[in-house]
Amino acid sequence: MKLIALLLIASALCWGQGAAACKPSSLNIPGAEYPCVHPDNRATFRMVAPDAQKVQVRVAGQGFDMVKGDDGAWTATTTPLVVGFHYYIVVVDGARVADPSSRTFFGGGWDNSGIEIPEPAEIDYYLPKDVPRGQVSQRWYLSKTTGKWRRSYVYTPPGYESGKSRYPVLYLMHGWGEDETGWHIQGHMDVILDNLIAAKKAKPMIVVMDNLNAVKPGEDGRIFTSVGRTPPPRPAATSGNAPAAPPRGGGLASFTGATFTEMMLTDLIPMVERTYRVLPGRENRAMAGLSMGGMQTFLTTLSNLDKFAYIGGFSGSSGGRGGFDAKTSNNGVFADAAAFNKRVKVLFLGIGSMEGPGTRNFSEQLTKAGIRNVYFESAGTAHEWLTWRRCLHDFAPRLFR
């Protein structure tokens, strides 16, 4: 009897600890206890769907069947999840929807749910500290190239408003199915920069986050008047972690990147340079992007090296299709390594370790061809935002030196 009583007490203690230890995701709506994250990075999800027959949560590339409780709510606890930000969806009797307990995040072409599996407490480069904060501003401008209003978000560093200094500029691009909000919402780019600048690890800089979509009047593609954006297609080499977009009405625009480059050079950069206190010239101009935004970065910068001296591809740089050839790739820009190394101050190739060897191989090929480059690998992360936060955190200190 004593043993049983002790076992009961022990199990009650364990249960109590387990419930208390599952902390609501920082991305939940106010008041929502679920989803919550256990100390071992398992997550428990809860969905109210009293009349449903089957409910499943899909997160980080896996599906977990949920089980209905007496209260009509369905729950599931996952296996341990990779740290970082994950988009996720709930499937209710075949309907792919966002979890109403989560804030939504624009990814995969729609507003889906997000859960944050935090890094260990000592890793806080993307968390707000009591340091001077920059600001992120919504900047609308009318594009001559597309004939539409476009929205940029512009980070200005601490002290910008009250000072008179001029700053270098990083153009920072989102990925497929995301938009110009991704870097400061999912990516915490403002917090990362604030912390780096406060620690004097990065130079104060302006960061411009625009939308990859740019379609001329009459070009194939869809333009939406509310925000002026069109979803570019899924890139060839995404890993499987982003949930698929829900069914939608029409097809996707073709994407060559040429119109974006034209728009950027004709409309965006001039708007930025006449609106903000910007340092002129290529040595004060960087461009980087994640996934498709990395592809865009390579397309834009490698054909305009008179305008950019710093280049970053975050999970977006595997050397292009058809293999790398130092003599001919990207119109031969790598053919004269010495000339390239003189012009390009930083060529940064970042990738998550779970994304495969493509970027590492590309970096090695470049090195073999004499092209100086930085290879950065994010340990244990996939094609997701924690990889890109880490890339930015490593890339930004290298800029404008």
Place this chain on the structure above:
Amino acid sequence: MKLIALLLIASALCWGQGAAACKPSSLNIPGAEYPCVHPDNRATFRMVAPDAQKVQVRVAGQGFDMVKGDDGAWTATTTPLVVGFHYYIVVVDGARVADPSSRTFFGGGWDNSGIEIPEPAEIDYYLPKDVPRGQVSQRWYLSKTTGKWRRSYVYTPPGYESGKSRYPVLYLMHGWGEDETGWHIQGHMDVILDNLIAAKKAKPMIVVMDNLNAVKPGEDGRIFTSVGRTPPPRPAATSGNAPAAPPRGGGLASFTGATFTEMMLTDLIPMVERTYRVLPGRENRAMAGLSMGGMQTFLTTLSNLDKFAYIGGFSGSSGGRGGFDAKTSNNGVFADAAAFNKRVKVLFLGIGSMEGPGTRNFSEQLTKAGIRNVYFESAGTAHEWLTWRRCLHDFAPRLFR
């Protein structure tokens, strides 16, 4: 036979016109054809839920059962809807979720769907025009009162960055279950101000949009680290148009407004005045808000008339519970009408005509007591964002004269 053929042709033409005339809502995700809005303001919704037993869309205070088609998608067409912005939800086998075809909007305490039933084309005060655009900036600050990071959005008028002028400030509050993003996302406040300023109908001003939630350490309430906000309770007199929030884990914070006022005077206004080029003094400071934000505005301003000269309540001003008494209401601030009229340059009471007579009655009581006030009624609109856009459009030109 000829007659039948003609009838078939006629019916085909009508059908074709009907389909073509249903235009995708401007709030849809890129590529989504549904929901769409018919010329007579009916809306057609579509939801993919192949295995569901029952699907309903709830919008503008009504529920519409959806009907399953052969493709597994459910559709419903509503009766004509009131113009303006409506939150809406879809109920799939009892699960209350956002429509994945719509962008989401923070209201009712979560990210629910929105549909825009446009005003007639000649009414364009809230649509972007080719005029100089101000910007809306995300401004984080650490509050001593709450001990938490808080986020404001700050509108600066066109020319702010390149100029040296100082500007008056309007503090503009959201409603219950919304947050500091509401005014520039749902409300189009930046576009409304840009257009008014370009037409010289309103003075250039800074507009600060903060979060109603403010809870001190140890006070009852919930604070969320990601964005530092807690949902205040539903006010006593909301009309039924906002969809109910989905089930959530816990209760709501108590709301007296006192902590917000303290936070605003101690943290927010000083932060704004040391960060931006602001004109000093009460005659350059206005406060307004919608619904619960209007209640907060009255609470804050009427007990701090040394700090505010302009006051606006949008669907948030019915004179308080227990009836209006000129001698005693709001600690007797209305008792000396002449003194009040001298200090308060504008007291603005706005309301939608579908919201009942409370605000009109309050205005009449104030007038009877000798208190100068502006009563503004938005024709044909309810407790929704179009009422508040119209209120702002009427209120802003009256400020700082």
